[in-house]
Amino acid sequence: MSEHQTTQEMVSTAYKVIGTRPxxxxxxxxxxxxxxxxxxxxxxxxLHGKVLRSPxxxxxxxxxxxxxxxxxxxVKAIITAADLPDVENKIQEVGExxxxxxxxxxxxxxxxxxxxxxxPVAAVAATSIHxxxxxxxxxxxxxxxxxxxxxxxxxxxxxxxxxxDDLRTDELxxxxxxxxxxAEHIRFQMGDPAAGFAAADVIVEREFTTSTVHQGYIEPxxxxxxxxxxxxxxxxxxxxxxxxxxxxxxxVLQWPATRxxxxxxxxGGGFGGKGNIYLEPLAALLSRKAGHKPVKLVMTxxxxxxxxxxxSGSFIRVKMGATKDGRLTAAEVWMAYEAGAxxxxxxxxxxxxxxxxxxxxxxxxxxxxVVVNKPRTSAYRAPGGTNAAYAAxxxxxxxCEKLGMDPLEFRLRNGVREGDRRASGPTYPRIGxxxxxxxxxxxxxxxxxxxGPNRGRGIASGYWGNWGGRSSVxxxxxxxxxxNLVVGSVxxxxxxxxxxxxxxxxxxxxxxxxxxxxxxxxxxxxxxxTGGSRTTFGTGVAVCEVGRKxxxxxxxxxxELWEVDPVEVTYADGVFAAGERRMTFQEAAGRLNEDxxxxxxxxxxxxxxxPGFATHCVDVEVDPETGKVTILRYTAAQDVGRxxxxxxxxxxxxxxxxxxxxxxxxxxxxxxxxxxxxxxxxLDYRMPVAPDLPMIDTILVEVPNPGHPYGVRGVGEVxxxxxxxxxxxAIYHAVGVRLTHLPMSPARILEALWAKA
Amino acid sequence: xxxxxxxxxxxDLTGGIQQVTVPGETVRDLIAALDARYxxxxxxxxxxxxxxxxxxxxxxxxxxxxxxxxxVGPESEVHFVPAIGGG
Numbered sequence: 001m002s003e004h005q006t007t008q009e010m011v012s013t014a015y016k017v018i019g020t021r022p023x024x025x026x027x028x029x030x031x032x033x034x035x036x037x038x039x040x041x042x043x044x045x046x047l048h049g050k051v052l053r054s055p056x057x058x059x060x061x062x063x064x065x066x067x068x069x070x071x072x073x074x075v076k077a078i079i080t081a082a083d084l085p086d087v088e089n090k091i092q093e094v095g096e097x098x099x100x101x102x103x104x105x106x107x108x109x110x111x112x113x114x115x116x117x118x119x120p121v122a123a124v125a126a127t128s129i130h131x132x133x134x135x136x137x138x139x140x141x142x143x144x145x146x147x148x149x150x151x152x153x154x155x156x157x158x159x160x161x162x163x164x165d166d167l168r169t170d171e172l173x174x175x176x177x178x179x180x181x182x183a184e185h186i187r188f189q190m191g192d193p194a195a196g197f198a199a200a201d202v203i204v205e206r207e208f209t210t211s212t213v214h215q216g217y218i219e220p221x222x223x224x225x226x227x228x229x230x231x232x233x234x235x236x237x238x239x240x241x242x243x244x245x246x247x248x249x250x251x252v253l254q255w256p257a258t259r260x261x262x263x264x265x266x267x268g269g270g271f272g273g274k275g276n277i278y279l280e281p282l283a284a285l286l287s288r289k290a291g292h293k294p295v296k297l298v299m300t301x302x303x304x305x306x307x308x309x310x311x312s313g314s315f316i317r318v319k320m321g322a323t324k325d326g327r328l329t330a331a332e333v334w335m336a337y338e339a340g341a342x343x344x345x346x347x348x349x350x351x352x353x354x355x356x357x358x359x360x361x362x363x364x365x366x367x368x369x370v371v372v373n374k375p376r377t378s379a380y381r382a383p384g385g386t387n388a389a390y391a392a393x394x395x396x397x398x399x400c401e402k403l404g405m406d407p408l409e410f411r412l413r414n415g416v417r418e419g420d421r422r423a424s425g426p427t428y429p430r431i432g433x434x435x436x437x438x439x440x441x442x443x444x445x446x447x448x449x450x451x452g453p454n455r456g457r458g459i460a461s462g463y464w465g466n467w468g469g470r471s472s473v474x475x476x477x478x479x480x481x482x483x484n485l486v487v488g489s490v491x492x493x494x495x496x497x498x499x500x501x502x503x504x505x506x507x508x509x510x511x512x513x514x515x516x517x518x519x520x521x522x523x524x525x526x527x528x529x530t531g532g533s534r535t536t537f538g539t540g541v542a543v544c545e546v547g548r549k550x551x552x553x554x555x556x557x558x559x560e561l562w563e564v565d566p567v568e569v570t571y572a573d574g575v576f577a578a579g580e581r582r583m584t585f586q587e588a589a590g591r592l593n594e595d596x597x598x599x600x601x602x603x604x605x606x607x608x609x610x611p612g613f614a615t616h617c618v619d620v621e622v623d624p625e626t627g628k629v630t631i632l633r634y635t636a637a638q639d640v641g642r643x644x645x646x647x648x649x650x651x652x653x654x655x656x657x658x659x660x661x662x663x664x665x666x667x668x669x670x671x672x673x674x675x676x677x678x679x680x681x682x683l684d685y686r687m688p689v690a691p692d693l694p695m696i697d698t699i700l701v702e703v704p705n706p707g708h709p710y711g712v713r714g715v716g717e718v719x720x721x722x723x724x725x726x727x728x729x730a731i732y733h734a735v736g737v738r739l740t741h742l743p744m745s746p747a748r749i750l751e752a753l754w755a756k757a
Numbered sequence: 758x759x760x761x762x763x764x765x766x767x768x769d770l771t772g773g774i775q776q777v778t779v780p781g782e783t784v785r786d787l788i789a790a791l792d793a794r795y796x797x798x799x800x801x802x803x804x805x806x807x808x809x810x811x812x813x814x815x816x817x818x819x820x821x822x823x824x825x826x827x828x829v830g831p832e833s834e835v836h837f838v839p840a841i842g843g844g
Binding site for chain 1: 800802840
């Protein structure tokens with residue numbers, strides 16, 4: 001029996017709501033412009049803030065004089081790092097990661113040094129945005145300019161300029177003794193790589209570099225804060241995690257978290273970049289200093305690009321060996337990721353991704369987290385995964401070429417399945433990688449020959465581990481049978497809908513009878529950030545649990561009404577029954593609420609996460625005169641566990657592929673030699689637009705995750721992982737050049753073609 | 758007895774050994790047994806009385822948030838792997 005048949009057997013068709021495509025409850029507000037985003041907040045007496053940013057990539061701050069700015073009529077408050085409390089240098093778990101509080105604080109407002117072009121130095125609140133901007137020009141800052149270091153390998157050199165005087169390399173608890181830019185060294189190792197390479201008939205080794213890229217969310221960062229006279233703080237912000245934002249603000253302001261309320265507004269794109277705080281503490285401090293007036297800060301596009309979380313540029317060396325019959329025997333990887341100005345690149349995640357689809361017994365992966373004079377990086381959709389998979393998938397393609405093997409057959413021969421060991425050590429649970437390879441193999445796209453000059457087809461696979469995280473939810477049943485579902489997971493991608501669908505399925509009621517609400521931090525228990533592809537899975541587990549509790553509660557109370565033992569009451573398809581008695585969910589809701597309201601809550605920390613795999617196939621045509629790549633056709637097959645709402649899953653895949661294409665072909669930060677960002681606009685930072693893309697076809701492979709009641713896996717991050725590798729391989733098969741730098745822009749393709757000629 | 762996979766950067770303390778089988782009912786017990794055999798290992802895994810931040814504990818393939826008090830079975834496989842963030 002093939003894996004595919006096994007998969008089909010696991011798929012239940014008994015669901016009434018799961019797998020359907022209902023309209024989003026927030027849809028009308030979104031398409032009519034009524035949805036409220038952070039910048040929409042208007043409050044009586046609102047002041048407007050602006051941030052003064054460093055013109056230098058690396059400099060010591062000698063003096064800041066705000067006196068002239070403070071005298072400008074209309075200016076109500078000015079803050080510098082001196083207004084931030086000193087925080088001890090401890091690691092704080094916030095959201096899905098850990099942050100060094102001292103570094104978090106220093107990123108908000110520079111203390112003794114500025115570490116990147118755009119690093120905040122001071123902030124102003126004034127009665128108008130124009131006065132605030134004018135005031136910035138009156139703040140005098142004296143800098144001692146220092147040499148910057150912008151490249152990850154240059155930053156690792158012994159004579160490199162040092163960014164952080166106190167930084168020492170950490171190697172799992174062993175600290176280095178010398179100042180360095182290398183924050184951390186991580187290693188994965190299994191088996192005996194030397195013996196594995198000795199057993200190989202073919203070995204491919206290549207070096208890759210990738211440029212810094214940005215998440216590219218359309219809505220800029222924004223925060224409005226009111227520091228009230230009772231010393232409670234309310235913050236309206238665009239965030240992926242209200243509780244995480246609250247806790248980060250609490251730490252850097254040294255203020256009790258429970259005296260801070262964060263109201264999450266609608267989010268106009270996050271992709272990992274809105275898990276960090278930038279403006280929130282500044283708005284709060286300005287509010288207090290301005291006499292407890294509300295203060296709003298909204299970044300410009302240039303500020304977003306120059307000072308909020310891009311993801312790492314990187315250097316990756318990959319060596320892989322295989323036998324003549326196409327069995328991988330060994331792999332060695334050396335990868336260094338830029339962290340930006342403060343430690344915390346996603347190199348560990350990249351290490352997890354880079355060899356994830358393959359069974360290899362002998363593996364050595366070394367990863368380095370390196371600070372450079374660029375903005376502090378933050379998560380970006382499968383952080384670190386795209387650059388990692390790009391490097392590995394190009395090497396896999398070259399192995400296939402040398403072995404004369406079909407790339408999909410090679411992957412079927414070497415692909416991981418349940419029980420195989422990951423490079424980090426643990427084994428995989430039930431996964432659907434091979435099913436994605438077969439899905440592409442059987443697709444109309446792959447079975448259709450690609451013809452024509454300068455055209456090529458590329459294959460690549462990808463992985464993301466996904467996450468569960470902590471969630472709190474509550475549900476109350478109204479007298480008319482409608483159910484209010486209160487969640488704290490910010491909705492980035494339609495999770496109101498997917499969570500409501502899971503509750504409707506569990507309760508056996510129409511999804512239109514569930515009203516999902518995203519609450520603020522005072523109104524719902526703790527929720528981790530919406531990130532790591534966790535919400536439909538992790539908060540979904542909590543929602544299923546709340547649905548189970550609600551049924552149990554209502555069965556017990558219906559039994560009270562009927563004066564029977566609860567074990568005599570059954571509930572199915574929205575109807576309670578005991579003997580000849582029947583009562584619909586709606587009728588029960590009315591009767592039970594006459595007595596007392598019906599409400600339950602649930603919390604979870606979901607651990608049985610289902611990793612996600614994908615395999616992509618792309619056809620391109622390369623113009624040898626201009627180097628331009630035209631994407632002719634793109635198909636993405638992904639193990640989605642269970643597609644709760646297939647439209648939304650397909651949208652996630654198409655969105656992820658689009659971002660991967662941008663990363664692969666065009667997007668990059670350009671810095672001058674002094675470290676100044678040269679392309680801080682969307683005209684010059686070239687993201688894909690609709691005419692750049694064909695229809696991206698999706699194949700939803702459903703291998704249910706046994707760790708979720710409905711088999712859900714996270715789906716949002718995997719699709720950005722394979723595109724760069726797939727496109728690199730397609731370009732090679734089109735024009736015969738292996739591109740080893742991202743982006744593979746027209747200029748780089750031309751240079752490679754000229755070098756080949 | 759549970760099998761602990763020694764993180765690669767700690768294998769200098771175990772003479773290169775990748776897996777060690779040690780007695781214990783909790784992760785704390787396992788680390789204590791490891792440290793008795795390979796002195797210094799506990800100091801690399803434990804920080805201020807808890808599992809070092811940035812490490813994720815997995816027991817039999819499932820991550821655990823219970824740290825040192827997490828219980829293990831006689832056939833358990835225990836890993837300490839770097840924490841991974843998402844987007």
